Amino acid sequence: MPNSHFILLIEDDPLASDALAAGLVRLGIEPIRVAGLAEAVETVKSKDYAIRAVLMPSELDGAEVRKAMKIIRRREPALPAMVYGKAVDTAQRELLHNADVLLALWDGYDAGMLRFQMNRLISGVGKASVRSSRRAPTHTQIQILAGGREKHGVLYSIAEGGCFIETPRASMMGADLHLSFNLGAVDYEIDGSVAFSNVPGNLQRPNLPLGMAVRFHEMSDPTRRQLVDFIRERLESLEV
Numbered sequence: 641m642p643n644s645h646f647i648l649l650i651e652d653d654p655l656a657s658d659a660l661a662a663g664l665v666r667l668g669i670e671p672i673r674v675a676g677l678a679e680a681v682e683t684v685k686s687k688d689y690a691i692r693a694v695l696m697p698s699e700l701d702g703a704e705v706r707k708a709m710k711i712i713r714r715r716e717p718a719l720p721a722m723v724y725g726k727a728v729d730t731a732q733r734e735l736l737h738n739a740d741v742l743l744a745l746w747d748g749y750d751a752g753m754l755r756f757q758m759n760r761l762i763s764g765v766g767k768a769s770v771r772s773s774r775r776a777p778t779h780t781q782i783q784i785l786a787g788g789r790e791k792h793g794v795l796y797s798i799a800e801g802g803c804f805i806e807t808p809r810a811s812m813m814g815a816d817l818h819l820s821f822n823l824g825a826v827d828y829e830i831d832g833s834v835a836f837s838n839v840p841g842n843l844q845r846p847n848l849p850l851g852m853a854v855r856f857h858e859m860s861d862p863t864r865r866q867l868v869d870f871i872r873e874r875l876e877s878l879e880v
Contacts, residue, residue, distance in 0.1 A: 645669045645762055646689045650680050650696040660695075660724060660745075663754050669762075671695075677708040684712045684719075691716065693761045698723035698744065702735025709739045722761050723880060736880045744880050752779045752796055752806075752849075757878060759847050775799040776874035778823065785818040786811045793851065795821050800868055802835065802855045810837035810852040817854060823870050831857040 647664060649671040651657045661671045672689055674680045677700065684691060694712070696705065700723075713719060722743035723736060745757050756777035775797050782795040782805055793807030803819075811817060815834045822828070832854040836844050845853075859867075 645692050647671050647758075647762075648680055648683060648689075648691050648694045649673045650677065650694065650700070651675060652697045652699070657697075657724075660754075663751065664758070666751075667755055667758055669758060677704055681708050681711050684715050687715075691719065694719060694721040695745075695761075696721065696723055696741070698725040698728050698732070698736075698746075702732050702739070705736060705741065706739035709741070713740075720761050722757065733880050741880055744878055746877075750779055752794075753777050753878075755847075755849070756797060774871055774875070776871045777878070778874075780821055780823065782819055782821040784811075785820075786815055795823075796849060796851065798823070798867070798871065800856075800864065800871065802832065802853060804848060804851060804853050806849045806851040808850055810834070810839050810850070813837060819854065823867075826866050826870070828863065828867070830859055830863070833857070 645668065647669050649657065649661060649664070651673055654673065657673075661673060664671045672683060672691070674683055677696075680694065680696075683689070694709075709721060720743070721739070721741040722745060723741055724745040725747060727746045728736070743757060743761055745754065749757075776799070777797050778795045780795045782793050784791050784793060784805065784807070791807070791809050793805040793809075796804045796806040811834050813834050813836055817832050817834065819830045819832060820828070835853040835855045837852045838845055838848050838850055840850070
């Protein structure tokens with residue numbers, strides 16, 4: 641990610657959010673750390689920073705969040721927001737959703753999940769794009785058979801039509817691959833070809849780790865249905 645992204649990071653306990661702030665910095669994101677909703681509103685009003693998005697604790701009072709975001713969006717109408725922290729109950733989710741807080745970074749996330757969710761957030765996610773987004777984050781080992789040789793990587797994200805594999809040994813564009821991996825309780829064996837490689841000196845997508853994007857070839861209907869179900873359930877767990 642480029643170093644020009646300012647994120648408003650609302651905190652209940654600065655010590656508890658130190659790790660999150662450090663993770664944002666590693667992604668090239670500058671967190672503007674504020675003590676609560678009132679300070680967040682004043683920071684946006686000041687226009688001292690070009691704020692791209694808002695991160696807030698999941699347990700803030702939902703009604704107060706809605707009130708604050710209404711004021712904030714008078715100044716920044718398209719400013720997206722995401723909660724972080726403990727997963728909340730249905731009533732709190734509804735209050736947050738009504739305030740157009742659409743994404744979530746629940747406790748237990750890893751570096752890949754943080755990168756994935758911040759990419760979605762900074763892209764200016766709205767209700768329509770949340771519903772249409774069908775690429776889900778993963779963090780599972782994958783075996784790659786390319787030209788008769790086997791290598792390993794990490795399945796970074798997956799969609800119905802392809803995936804991105806994090807690996808320092810990306811194959812060349814157009815190379816045919818056979819992929820073996822497990823998601824949930826399902827083992828997958830899928831053929832595909834390299835759509836592009838993200839390698840040092842040729843970072844086609846700076847917001848992605850080093851590796852390669854793979855376009856899937858035809859797969860059986862049962863396999864496709866299992867994959868679609870996994871993606872839907874995974875994305876629902878990352879949204880308010």
